[in-house]
Amino acid sequence: xxxxTQPPSMDCAEGRAANLPCNHSTIxxxxxxxxxxxxxxxxxxxxxxxxxxxxxNEMASLIITEDRKSSTLILPHAxxxxxxxxxxxxxxxxxxxxxxxxxxxTLLTVNP
Amino acid sequence: xxxxxxxxxxQVLKTGQSMTLQCAQDMNHNSMYWYRQDPxxxxxxxxxxxxxxxxxxxxxxxxxxxxxxxxxxxxxxxESAAPSQTSVYFCASSDTFDRGYGYTxxxxxxxxxx
Numbered sequence: 388x389x390x391x392t393q394p395p396s397m398d399c400a401e402g403r404a405a406n407l408p409c410n411h412s413t414i415x416x417x418x419x420x421x422x423x424x425x426x427x428x429x430x431x432x433x434x435x436x437x438x439x440x441x442x443x444n445e446m447a448s449l450i451i452t453e454d455r456k457s458s459t460l461i462l463p464h465a466x467x468x469x470x471x472x473x474x475x476x477x478x479x480x481x482x483x484x485x486x487x488x489x490x491x492x493t494l495l496t497v498n499p
Numbered sequence: 500x501x502x503x504x505x506x507x508x509x510q511v512l513k514t515g516q517s518m519t520l521q522c523a524q525d526m527n528h529n530s531m532y533w534y535r536q537d538p539x540x541x542x543x544x545x546x547x548x549x550x551x552x553x554x555x556x557x558x559x560x561x562x563x564x565x566x567x568x569x570x571x572x573x574x575x576x577x578e579s580a581a582p583s584q585t586s587v588y589f590c591a592s593s594d595t596f597d598r599g600y601g602y603t604x605x606x607x608x609x610x611x612x613x
Binding site: 419421423428429430431432433436474476478487488489490491492 | 503532539541543558589591599600601602604605606
């Protein structure tokens with residue numbers, strides 16, 4: 388699976404959009420980009436995933452560049468409860484390496 | 500719905516003691532996983548069970564054994580605990596093993612080995 392690179396930490400003001408970047412320059416054609424988050428002391432929570440088209444659900448939007456080498460998770464109106472570590476993961480569905488691998492992620496702190 | 504339930508939530512062991520961490524899911528998921536998370540680190544996969552009756556090693560299986568008791572339950576056993584196994588252990592389940600979405604995690608077991 389492709390390695391992903393994320394900034395270790397980011398800040399965001401409450402009510403503003405939080406844009407979390409992720410680089411995955413070695414991503415292969417069959418690897419999806421997945422985002423999870425982990426609120427302090429809890430287990431990770433699935434947010435969204437995509438292959439090459441932009442995706443939106445009730446939690447967030449995912450923007451993937453045309454060359455698929457990077458992506459951005461957007462939380463449109465961040466709240467204090469969105470303070471968490473956000474993980475970007477590249478994973479090939481249907482592959483033989485069944486390991487959803489969590490790196491260190493980005494600690495997003497939403498400030499009042 | 501309870502989702503994924505882990506017991507116990509906290510445990511302190513002495514070096515050399517054994518224990519079993521229990522995990523149960525009520526979502527009729529086929530696949531289950533055990534991860535560990537050390538302070539300031541991401542999660543590392545210990546073992547997984549793609550379907551009932553099968554188990555496979557993940558990244559860090561040494562010192563652990565697992566049992567997929569039935570479709571609902573997946574236990575993790577430490578035969579002889581070591582201080583290096585002090586960690587937070589998360590169990591997760593998903594509908595299918597080869598998709599990266601829809602993993603549901605438990606709230607974790609905080610294990611300290613002294």
